[in-house]
Amino acid sequence: MARMIQIIGLEKIGLVANGDDIAQAIFAAASEDGVELWDGDVVVVSQKVVSKADGLEVDISRVKPSGRASALARRTGKDDRLMELVLGDTQSVLRADKQALIVQRKDGMICLNGGVDKSNVRGRHVYARLPVSSDVSANKIRVRLEKLSGRSLAVIVGDTFSRPLRVGQVEFAIGVSGMEPLADYRGLNDLFGYELRYKLVGLADEVAAAAELVMGQGTERTPVAILRGIPRVKRTQKLNLSRKLQLGRRKDLFHKIV
Amino acid sequence: MARMIQIIGLEKIGLVANGDDIAQAIFAAASEDGVELWDGDVVVVSQKVVSKADGLEVDISRVKPSGRASALARRTGKDDRLMELVLGDTQSVLRADKQALIVQRKDGMICLNGGVDKSNVRGRHVYARLPVSSDVSANKIRVRLEKLSGRSLAVIVGDTFSRPLRVGQVEFAIGVSGMEPLADYRGLNDLFGYELRYKLVGLADEVAAAAELVMGQGTERTPVAILRGIPRVKRTQKLNLSRKLQLGRRKDLFHKIV
Numbered sequence: 001m002a003r004m005i006q007i008i009g010l011e012k013i014g015l016v017a018n019g020d021d022i023a024q025a026i027f028a029a030a031s032e033d034g035v036e037l038w039d040g041d042v043v044v045v046s047q048k049v050v051s052k053a054d055g056l057e058v059d060i061s062r063v064k065p066s067g068r069a070s071a072l073a074r075r076t077g078k079d080d081r082l083m084e085l086v087l088g089d090t091q092s093v094l095r096a097d098k099q100a101l102i103v104q105r106k107d108g109m110i111c112l113n114g115g116v117d118k119s120n121v122r123g124r125h126v127y128a129r130l131p132v133s134s135d136v137s138a139n140k141i142r143v144r145l146e147k148l149s150g151r152s153l154a155v156i157v158g159d160t161f162s163r164p165l166r167v168g169q170v171e172f173a174i175g176v177s178g179m180e181p182l183a184d185y186r187g188l189n190d191l192f193g194y195e196l197r198y199k200l201v202g203l204a205d206e207v208a209a210a211a212e213l214v215m216g217q218g219t220e221r222t223p224v225a226i227l228r229g230i231p232r233v234k235r236t237q238k239l240n241l242s243r244k245l246q247l248g249r250r251k252d253l254f255h256k257i258v
Numbered sequence: 259m260a261r262m263i264q265i266i267g268l269e270k271i272g273l274v275a276n277g278d279d280i281a282q283a284i285f286a287a288a289s290e291d292g293v294e295l296w297d298g299d300v301v302v303v304s305q306k307v308v309s310k311a312d313g314l315e316v317d318i319s320r321v322k323p324s325g326r327a328s329a330l331a332r333r334t335g336k337d338d339r340l341m342e343l344v345l346g347d348t349q350s351v352l353r354a355d356k357q358a359l360i361v362q363r364k365d366g367m368i369c370l371n372g373g374v375d376k377s378n379v380r381g382r383h384v385y386a387r388l389p390v391s392s393d394v395s396a397n398k399i400r401v402r403l404e405k406l407s408g409r410s411l412a413v414i415v416g417d418t419f420s421r422p423l424r425v426g427q428v429e430f431a432i433g434v435s436g437m438e439p440l441a442d443y444r445g446l447n448d449l450f451g452y453e454l455r456y457k458l459v460g461l462a463d464e465v466a467a468a469a470e471l472v473m474g475q476g477t478e479r480t481p482v483a484i485l486r487g488i489p490r491v492k493r494t495q496k497l498n499l500s501r502k503l504q505l506g507r508r509k510d511l512f513h514k515i516v
Contacts, residue, residue: 009261164512168460202426210468254422
């Protein structure tokens with residue numbers, strides 16, 4: 001028999017609102033679809049539903065822009081209230097002009113518009129912020145879903161990111177709980193006994209990307225995917241796991257290359 | 259029923275040598291595992307086996323380094339014959355010091371060591387170059403595999419890349435045939451009728467990343483994966499498709515940010 005991984009998309013989650021119990025919604029949606037959770041399953045949850053459950057939808061018509069937000073709005077040509085929202089999550093602004101606003105967030109992620117996003121959010125002036133700590137959110141969902149199901153699970157919060165050097169966005173793991181985010185081959189041998197020196201696989205990012213294949217971006221209504229049968233999922237109880245995927249600019253081999 | 263994608267790893271390919279018919283090897287390995295190919299399947303093939311079949315294993319003990327290669331070896335601290343090999347595929351050197359050698363290849367890809375790699379290659383001084391055109395190689399495999407199976411397929415050549423801003427390598431699509439590499443949502447509506455303006459998903463990169471979950475990097479002996487049931491796979495007969503995933507440095511929103 002060939003080795004197989006399954007990516008199962010859950011379409012029965014429904015719309016998520018502030019305060020909703022996502023783990024319960026996932027458990028119910030899986031049951032409704034006749035999907036039982038298994039030990040070792042990795043559950044990928046779209047950032048957007050996590051943000052909604054965490055109460056991070058903001059109507060910017062109620063936001064009062066600061067002077068700094070107004071200045072940023074002039075540089076970017078964007079709404080000053082939106083800039084206020086972005087600045088609230090920002091550690092430092094890396095680029096701000098008419099083409100792009102790129103910041104390093106307080107959680108360390110470097111991304112366009114600080115991750116603040118309009119898509120699949122109800123209300124003309126309503127935007128969603130990223131979870132304050134996606135690792136903490138992932139951990140809460142994992143612990144609760146393990147209790148409901150009686151299974152050992154990992155949970156990844158996935159979000160769509162633009163990347164340097166490549167066209168098109170892909171899903172990254174911005175929150176991780178229950179599994180090591182990296183698969184380390186350093187010191188292991190290859191097929192011919194040669195010692196691998198650099199191979200360190202961004203496993204959690206690959207899992208998030210795989211989940212996006214079934215989740216989509218538009219009207220697919222599939223904010224959760226269960227990935228089953230992934231080798232190399234190494235269980236851990238550590239926290240702040242997504243930080244291991246963040247690369248400091250000074251350590252970055254592509255520093256000043258892009 | 260929940261929506262499902264399957265990632266099927268083929269472990270019966272065996273070792274590949276110069277001149278081997280990879281499509282035939284894939285077809286035989288699938289049959290041996292009882293896996294029939296279906297219309298719409300995306301077959302991901304590891305770069306390493308494509309390079310081997312394309313005769314791109316090079317014993318550097320037979321390479322004579324040029325003066326330019328010797329100079330590059332002094333800057334990087336690497337073997338001058340290896341540098342000669344890298345320079346043969348290089349359009350321009352972007353970084354060369356003791357920490358890293360990063361080049362833009364003649365095929366446009368920006369990567370460490372020009373993609374020349376030692377892992378899973380037999381022989382102490384033998385390295386593998388990337389395919390001269392991975393799109394052409396992908397296309398040859400697709401056309402032949404479609405003939406053998408009688409099915410409409412897509413083929414992706416996948417290779418493991420280091421990325422700016424993120425720790426850990428992930429699989430990218432360096433060769434694409436038979437499917438649009440990008441899924442374009444621009445102009446489409448989201449759940450609430452809001453028009454998506456920027457969403458353009460690097461679908462082929464996500465497919466490659468998903469395939470790596472079953473293929474691995476070490477002694478897994480699984481150089482081919484079949485991905486089945488992916489929505490958004492849009493058939494095309496166009497060539498040079500992986501170029502659509504390459505972002506010019508001047509167009510890059512992260513230009514000078516990393």
